[in-house]
Amino acid sequence: MLVLKFGGTSMGSAEAIKKVADIVKEKLQHESLFLVVSAMSGTTDLLLNCGAKAAADDESYKELLKQIETRHLDAVKALIPVQHQSSVLSMVKKYCNEIEDICNGIYLLSESSLRTKDKLVSYGELLSSTIINAALNHAGIVAVWKDARELIRTNANYGNAAVDFAVTNQQIKDYVQQANAKLIVVPGFIAGNEEQITTTLGRGGSDYTAAILAAAVDASALEIWTDVSGMMTADPRWVANAKIIPSISYQEAMELSHFGAKVIYPPTIQPVLSKNIPTWIKNTFAANDHGTVIEFKSESSNIITGISSINSLALLSLEGSGMIGIPGFSSRLFAALANAQINVILITQGSSEHSICVGVDAALAGRAKEVVDKAFEYEINSDKVEPLQIEEQLSIVALVGDQMRHHTGISGRMFSALGRNGINIRAIAQGSTERNISAVVAAADVRKAVNVLHEEFFETTKKQVNLFIVGTGNVGKKLLDQLKQQQSFLEQQLRLQVNIVGLSNSRKMLIDENGIDLAKWEDSLANAEQADLQAFVQSIIKRNLRNSVFVDVTANAAIAGVYASLLEKSIAVVACNKVAASSQLSNYKKLKHLSSEFNAPFLFETNVGAGLPIIGSLNDLMRSGDRVHKMEAVLSGTLNFVFNNYDGSRPFAEVVKQAQDEGYTEPDPRLDLSGVDVMRKILILSREAGVQMEMEEISCNGFLPDSCMQGSVADFYEAMKKEEAHFKAIYDKAHAENCKLKFVASFADGKAGVGLQHIPPQHDLYHLYGKDNVVLFYTDRYKEQPMVVKGAGAGAEVTASGVFADILRAAQK
Ligand SMILES: NC(=O)C1=CN([C@@H]2O[C@H](COP(=O)(O)OP(=O)(O)OC[C@H]3O[C@@H](n4cnc5c(N)ncnc54)[C@H](O)[C@@H]3O)[C@@H](O)[C@H]2O)C=CC1
Numbered sequence: 001m002l003v004l005k006f007g008g009t010s011m012g013s014a015e016a017i018k019k020v021a022d023i024v025k026e027k028l029q030h031e032s033l034f035l036v037v038s039a040m041s042g043t044t045d046l047l048l049n050c051g052a053k054a055a056a057d058d059e060s061y062k063e064l065l066k067q068i069e070t071r072h073l074d075a076v077k078a079l080i081p082v083q084h085q086s087s088v089l090s091m092v093k094k095y096c097n098e099i100e101d102i103c104n105g106i107y108l109l110s111e112s113s114l115r116t117k118d119k120l121v122s123y124g125e126l127l128s129s130t131i132i133n134a135a136l137n138h139a140g141i142v143a144v145w146k147d148a149r150e151l152i153r154t155n156a157n158y159g160n161a162a163v164d165f166a167v168t169n170q171q172i173k174d175y176v177q178q179a180n181a182k183l184i185v186v187p188g189f190i191a192g193n194e195e196q197i198t199t200t201l202g203r204g205g206s207d208y209t210a211a212i213l214a215a216a217v218d219a220s221a222l223e224i225w226t227d228v229s230g231m232m233t234a235d236p237r238w239v240a241n242a243k244i245i246p247s248i249s250y251q252e253a254m255e256l257s258h259f260g261a262k263v264i265y266p267p268t269i270q271p272v273l274s275k276n277i278p279t280w281i282k283n284t285f286a287a288n289d290h291g292t293v294i295e296f297k298s299e300s301s302n303i304i305t306g307i308s309s310i311n312s313l314a315l316l317s318l319e320g321s322g323m324i325g326i327p328g329f330s331s332r333l334f335a336a337l338a339n340a341q342i343n344v345i346l347i348t349q350g351s352s353e354h355s356i357c358v359g360v361d362a363a364l365a366g367r368a369k370e371v372v373d374k375a376f377e378y379e380i381n382s383d384k385v386e387p388l389q390i391e392e393q394l395s396i397v398a399l400v401g402d403q404m405r406h407h408t409g410i411s412g413r414m415f416s417a418l419g420r421n422g423i424n425i426r427a428i429a430q431g432s433t434e435r436n437i438s439a440v441v442a443a444a445d446v447r448k449a450v451n452v453l454h455e456e457f458f459e460t461t462k463k464q465v466n467l468f469i470v471g472t473g474n475v476g477k478k479l480l481d482q483l484k485q486q487q488s489f490l491e492q493q494l495r496l497q498v499n500i501v502g503l504s505n506s507r508k509m510l511i512d513e514n515g516i517d518l519a520k521w522e523d524s525l526a527n528a529e530q531a532d533l534q535a536f537v538q539s540i541i542k543r544n545l546r547n548s549v550f551v552d553v554t555a556n557a558a559i560a561g562v563y564a565s566l567l568e569k570s571i572a573v574v575a576c577n578k579v580a581a582s583s584q585l586s587n588y589k590k591l592k593h594l595s596s597e598f599n600a601p602f603l604f605e606t607n608v609g610a611g612l613p614i615i616g617s618l619n620d621l622m623r624s625g626d627r628v629h630k631m632e633a634v635l636s637g638t639l640n641f642v643f644n645n646y647d648g649s650r651p652f653a654e655v656v657k658q659a660q661d662e663g664y665t666e667p668d669p670r671l672d673l674s675g676v677d678v679m680r681k682i683l684i685l686s687r688e689a690g691v692q693m694e695m696e697e698i699s700c701n702g703f704l705p706d707s708c709m710q711g712s713v714a715d716f717y718e719a720m721k722k723e724e725a726h727f728k729a730i731y732d733k734a735h736a737e738n739c740k741l742k743f744v745a746s747f748a749d750g751k752a753g754v755g756l757q758h759i760p761p762q763h764d765l766y767h768l769y770g771k772d773n774v775v776l777f778y779t780d781r782y783k784e785q786p787m788v789v790k791g792a793g794a795g796a797e798v799t800a801s802g803v804f805a806d807i808l809r810a811a812q813k
């Protein structure tokens with residue numbers, strides 16, 4: 001015999017019920033069946049709501065009654081031709097009248113006991129099973145209906161009654177033998193006590209009904225039909241890449257369903273486990289999908305079977321010196337909680353015995369404090385124990401898998417993956433079966449934690465990186481082009497799924513967790529909401545997505561001002577904006593410190609030499625123990641371009657404009673021409689070389705007349721035109737000495753300076769063309785011949801590719 005159970009969604013409409021009938025018909029060809037059904041979806045809640053309203057003297061319960069009646073009558077009308085409807089319609093009406101009588105009674109008495117509620121909700125399954133029984137018979141499938149209250153015997157614990165298996169098993173066997181039917185339809189969830197009073201098996205109890213029947217008749221299998229194609233590796237509403245688990249052990253299924261996987265009602269497992277009956281989770285709406293089979297031993301070789309979570313947790317901590325070495329404290333704590341009907345979800349105790357910590361449903365935390373403080377009143381008053389401490393807004397995230405016990409390092413991987421993503425672990429518990437490792441985390445982090453762990457254990461082939469990019473100018477546009485071009489390469493070759501979740505410029509901002517389509521980002525951004533930096537940042541923090549990277553492609557100080565708030569949330573920062581790294585030393589150090597404390601990369605390779613590997617090379621030297629004595633460099637692409645192209649044959653201002661048009665200058669080119677941009681760069685290099693330096697300590701031998709630094713950028717160009725003779729004289733002087741003009745940055749003996757120099761042909765810096773940059777590092781190891789990094793040092797394309805490389809570094813942390 002096979003037992004099939006169909007849940008509320010499978011019974012939710014006439015359409016769905018027709019699918020159920022098809023499945024039943026197919027199964028009947030092979031075996032006789034028990035068919036257990038839940039109430040039509042939403043009906044149990046409606047019934048409870050009716051009762052609650054009636055008890056609260058709210059007459060609107062009558063409207064809800066009408067809704068219940070209408071949906072069941074409609075189902076009958078849709079399933080059965082009019083000439084055959086009368087008997088089932090009158091049955092439905094009879095049940096609905098009884099529901100009304102009960103509710104009227106509740107209304108008159110203004111109260112409803114658990115026993116009354118059980119009676120009231122039982123009509124959900126009575127109605128649905130009556131309707132499907134009639135529909136099957138009408139479709140030529142001979143079915144007999146049997147009241148579960150006559151099969152399943154429980155105690156009188158209304159609302160969640162305990163099954164008397166001895167009586168129940170006998171009643172079921174006797175009935176099956178006597179009925180000798182191919183198909184028996186049974187309402188799920190409901191049962192009867194010794195006095196034939198209706199009881200219920202707890203919410204979700206229809207699964208349990210089916211499991212009890214299956215165990216009693218030694219069924220060949222139990223099939224639980226629902227609206228998903230099996231148990232999943234994680235909640236699919238949270239984890240887009242969650243997968244169906246094809247095979248799982250009873251123990252794993254129990255752990256997962258206890259930990260919130262709602263596919264199966266936890267008590268269901270015990271009866272089928274005791275008889276080793278394979279239990280399938282199948283999808284009514286995709287009947288050919290494989291589903292999940294729950295068996296004695298899983299067929300899977302995965303170490304982790306699933307990741308689950310429990311929300312609304314409170315941690316209760318009992319602490320005190322009086323607890324050490326004295327037996328009985330824990331048992332008194334648990335007794336106090338048990339007597340108050342407070343279920344303990346998680347327990348941890350350090351070997352110091354100084355404290356014990358338990359997790360309970362947050363809704364019961366207040367009550368728990370009352371009863372525990374009362375139980376330890378004497379110890380609290382004599383300062384041996386502190387009053388119970390409660391911490392709320394917590395959740396549990398758990399790894400589940402039978403195979404964990406055979407593998408070392410799983411908890412290490414779990415905790416370091418959470419740590420890398422800035423998720424703080426408040427408490428840990430692992431049973432000696434090693435089937436479950438649970439970590440308590442902030443409720444705000446639980447979704448991220450589930451995703452991080454899913455990625456760590458199930459998506460080893462693909463990692464998702466979530467980017468928030470600010471700045472869509474010269475460099476930003478190129479970066480978006482490059483990301484678009486490389487998206488599929490990254491996915492296929494690096495197994496990296498780059499998701500651009502946020503995009504902003506000074507006018508607009510756009511956030512889309514599913515990823516902004518890079519083929520049309522310009523239109524999407526143009527039609528998005530008005531930019532608001534604080535709202536953008538808060539949205540990044542609130543979303544708390546794993547592997548988040550904030551990318552600053554602006555030159556704006558306000559944007560640089562938000563890095564700290566992101567780093568301290570473990571969000572990586574990649575910047576080509578130089579403002580932060582060249583700000584006050586205290587701020588630079590703070591950002592570096594936050595980056596290391598919160599394990600969030602802060603990368604700014606493009607701050608010096610655009611896409612050239614200058615900062616990275618310097619970092620490598622320093623990390624390997626080298627020391628920098630001297631640096632000599634040309635670090636302005638703009639100035640190198642200008643002095644390489646200016647010879648007086650066309651105005652200096654025109655050459656500067658060309659540099660700007662070709663994308664080498666800062667958004668404000670005066671920063672380049674004044675030498676400030678180069679000062680920033682040598683400052684950053686000095687700091688990265690381990691020197692504590694401020695911008696004010698750098699000397700600058702500039703060449704720009706003060707008149708050029710007044711007013712706007714347009715005024716600057718006008719002023720340069722007027723100063724043409726000044727620029728020509730500078731050029732002529734160098735030319736007369738057979739020298740080239742180079743704006744040189746140098747660092748030696750802990751001091752740095754920048755300025756225009758005449759460079760003779762034999763000098764290392766002489767052969768530097770176009771917009772190129774060069775840095776010569778003289779170190780302990782590179783004494784006579786410096787380490788040289790040279791190449792294009794400005795331009796949107798190369799800068800974007802440097803930012804891109806930093807993003808990949810941040811993603812692969
Ligand atoms: N061009 C180059 O060769 C190199 C540039 N960089 C750096 O790249 C950065 C960007 O340069 P470009 O793209 O040329 O500048 P740009 O002026 O073309 O673009 C700047 C972008 O930042 C946005 N923005 C400015 N303030 C904002 C705010 N408060 N909120 C949101 N968005 C804001 C603007 O709307 C614009 O989209 C600069 O910091 C520059 O120093 C670094 C290395 C080389």
Ligand SMILES: N[C@@H](CC=O)C(=O)O
Nearest residue numbers: 636637638664665666
């Ligand atoms: N404006 C800068 C660009 C890179 O930082 C330059 O000209 O070098």
